[in-house]
Amino acid sequence: MWYQxxxxxxxxxxxxxxxxxxxxNLSTVELVATVSNAGGLGGYGAYTMSPQEIFDVNxxxxxxxxxxxxxxxxxSDTDAPIEGVSDVAFEKTKKIFQVYFDELGLPxxxxxxxxxxxxxxxxEVILDIKPKVxxxxxxxxxxxxxxxxxxxxxxxxGAATTLDxxxxxxxxxxxxxxxxxxxxxxxxxxxxxxxxxxxxxxFVLLQLIKEKVKIPIIAAxxxxxxxxxxxxLALGASAAQIGTAFLACDESNxxxxxxxxxxxxASKYTTLSRAYTGRLGRGITSRIAEExxxxxxxxxxxxxxxxxxxxxxxxxxxQEKWDMVLFWGGQIAPILKHHKAKELMYSLIEETNFYYxxxxx
Numbered sequence: 001m002w003y004q005x006x007x008x009x010x011x012x013x014x015x016x017x018x019x020x021x022x023x024x025n026l027s028t029v030e031l032v033a034t035v036s037n038a039g040g041l042g043g044y045g046a047y048t049m050s051p052q053e054i055f056d057v058n059x060x061x062x063x064x065x066x067x068x069x070x071x072x073x074x075x076s077d078t079d080a081p082i083e084g085v086s087d088v089a090f091e092k093t094k095k096i097f098q099v100y101f102d103e104l105g106l107p108x109x110x111x112x113x114x115x116x117x118x119x120x121x122x123x124e125v126i127l128d129i130k131p132k133v134x135x136x137x138x139x140x141x142x143x144x145x146x147x148x149x150x151x152x153x154x155x156x157x158g159a160a161t162t163l164d165x166x167x168x169x170x171x172x173x174x175x176x177x178x179x180x181x182x183x184x185x186x187x188x189x190x191x192x193x194x195x196x197x198x199x200x201x202x203f204v205l206l207q208l209i210k211e212k213v214k215i216p217i218i219a220a221x222x223x224x225x226x227x228x229x230x231x232x233l234a235l236g237a238s239a240a241q242i243g244t245a246f247l248a249c250d251e252s253n254x255x256x257x258x259x260x261x262x263x264x265x266a267s268k269y270t271t272l273s274r275a276y277t278g279r280l281g282r283g284i285t286s287r288i289a290e291e292x293x294x295x296x297x298x299x300x301x302x303x304x305x306x307x308x309x310x311x312x313x314x315x316x317x318x319q320e321k322w323d324m325v326l327f328w329g330g331q332i333a334p335i336l337k338h339h340k341a342k343e344l345m346y347s348l349i350e351e352t353n354f355y356y357x358x359x360x361x
Contacts, residue, residue, distance in 0.1 A: 002230065002356040003349075006216045007176065007239035010155060011133060012068050014039030017229065017348055018218060019341075020243030021045040021072035021135065022186070022252065026328070029057060031251040031341055033064035038345040041133065042067075043241075047074040050118070051125045058129045068132035070157070073122050075139030076191065079278060079301035084114035092298045093308070100288060100324060104315045112300065112307040130154055137189035140172045147173075157218065159189040161198040166209040166217075168192065177213060178241055179205045181221030185244045185330030187281040188272070195280035196296075199272075203235055210236035224332040226351020233356060242348070244330040249341040255317070258327045259339075267333035276313070276326045278305030283326040284333075 003015045019035040021027060021043030032042030044061065046054045054071070061069055090111045101108050123141065126134050127148050134149055135157040141149075149156050150173075159178040160166035166177050180189055181202025188195035200208070202221035209217055216238035223232060224245040232240045247254055248262040261267060261284055272282050273289035279302040283289070292299070299305050316324040338344035 002233055002352060005233070005238045007218065010175065010216065011041055011239075013041050015349055015352075016233070016237075016239035017041070017345070018070070018239055018241040019043045019246045020186075020220065020241050021070060022243070022247060022254075022328075023047045023072070023074070024328075026247065026253050028251055028253045029060045029064055031246060031249065032061055032069050034251055034341040035246070035345060036065045036067035036069045038342060039067075039349070040345060041070055041239075043070040043072055043133075043135065045072045046122065047072065047077055047118075047137075049122070051121050054122060054125045055129060058125075058131065070133035070135050071126060071129075071131045072135045072137065073119060073126070074189075075119055075136050075141055076117075077119055077138070078115045078117050078303060080115050080304050081301075082114060082116075085111065085300055085304060087111070089300070093300050093305075096292065096295055096298050097308070097312075101312055104312060104319060104321065104324070106311055106315055109308055109311060112304040115303055126154070127152060133157060135159070135178070137187070139191040140169060140174065143173070159220075160209065161188055161190045161195070161205070162192065162200065163205070163208045163212060165190070165192050165198070166213050170213050170215055174215070176216045176218055176238070177209065178218045178220050179209050179237070181205050181219075182272075182282075183331040184221030185247070185270070185282050185328050185333075187277070187279050190280075195272075203231065206232065206235050206237055221330065222332045224330075224335055225337075226348050226353070227355045228332075229348060229352045230355035233352075244333050245336055245338070245344055246341060247328065248333070248336050248339070249344060250339050251341045257317070257322065261322070261327045262329050262333050263336055267329055267336075270329060270331055270333070271326075273326065274299050274305070276305065276309050278302035281326075281328065282330060283328045286326045287323040289326055 017040035023045035035042035219232035
C-alpha cells in the first residue's frame with residue numbers, strides 16, 4: 001500500500017503525511033495533535049521560542065496526543081554580525097523603508113540591538129524532552145548533537161534546497177531529508193549557497209536527490225492534495241510534507257485575515273522576498289515586496305530586519321493596509337479547499353488512495 005513506506009516505518013506513523021512546522025508563532029498545539037492523532041506527523045516550529053517555552057509547549061502537546069510529533073529549530077538563526085549592523089548600513093535601510101513608515105504615520109524604529117543565537121540552548125531542551133522527531137533548517141547540527149539524538153532515539157530530519165545540501169545532510173548522519181522546492185511558502189532554508197541561487201522545483205529536486213541519496217526523502221513544496229502526495233511517492237519520496245494547506249486551517253495560529261487571504265484570489269500571486277525578515281521567503285505578493293525587489297543589499301540581516309519591520313506590520317494590520325503585509329503562503333494556495341485540519345487529513349488520505357491506485361495502473 002502507498003502508506004507503507006520507510007518513513008512511516010521509522011517515524012511510527014500510519015500515513016506518510018507531515019504537517020509543515022510553522023515558525024514565527026504560527027504553530028499550535030491543537031494543529032500538531034490533530035494531524036498526529038489522524039495518523040500523520042504534526043510539527044511545531046519553535047525557533048523563536050525560549051528553552052522554557054519549548055519545554056512548556058512540549059508538555060501541552062503530549063497532553064493532547066500520544067502519537068509521534070516533530071519539533072523544528074533553525075540551526076542558523078541569525079545572519080547578523082555579533083556586534084550588530086553599522087550606522088551606515090542602518091541609514092541605507094532607513095532611506096529605502098522610511099516612506100512606508102511615513103505612510104502609516106509611524107516613527108522610524110531605532111537601530112535593532114545585536115542578536116545572540118539561541119540554537120544551542122534550545123537544542124539542549126530537545127535532548128531533554130526527547131520528541132520522536134527533531135527537524136531543523138538552515139544548516140546541520142554538529143556531530144555531538146546528532147549523536148546525542150541517536151542515543152536518545154530521536155529521529156533527525158534536515159532540509160535541503162539543492163542536491164549538494166542533501167548530500168551534505170546524508171554525510172552528516174541525519175536520518176531523513178526534506179527536499180524543499182521553491183514553490184513552498186515561508187523561508188527558503190538554503191545553507192550552502194544563497195537562497196537566490198538555490199531555487200529548484202520540488203519534483204525536479206526530489207528526482208535529483210533520489211539518484212544520489214540513500215536515506216528516505218520527504219517531498220515539500222507545491223503539495224496540497226492527494227494527487228500531489230501520490231505523485232511525490234511515485235517519484236521516489238518516502239513521505240510528503242504539507243505546509244500552506246495546514247497553515248490555512250482554523251487550527252493554525254495564522255491571523256483570520258491571513259487564512260482569508262490564502263483562500264482569496266490574491267493567493268494566485270506570490271513573491272520571494274527578503275524585505276520583511278532579511279531572509280528570502282515566499283508569501284502572497286505585497287506592494288513592499290515588489291517595490292523593494294532588487295534591493296537585498298540594503299536590507300538588514302536576519303533577524304534584525306524582522307525587528308525593524310515588526311511595528312510596520314502591526315500597524316498595517318490594524319489599519320487594514322493588506323498590500324503592505326507579507327502573508328506567508330506557497331504557490332499551491334489557489335487549490336486549497338479545507339478549513340479544518342481533520343477534514344484536510346481525511347481528504348489527503350482518500351485522495352491519495354484514489355490517485356496512487358490510478359498512477360499504478
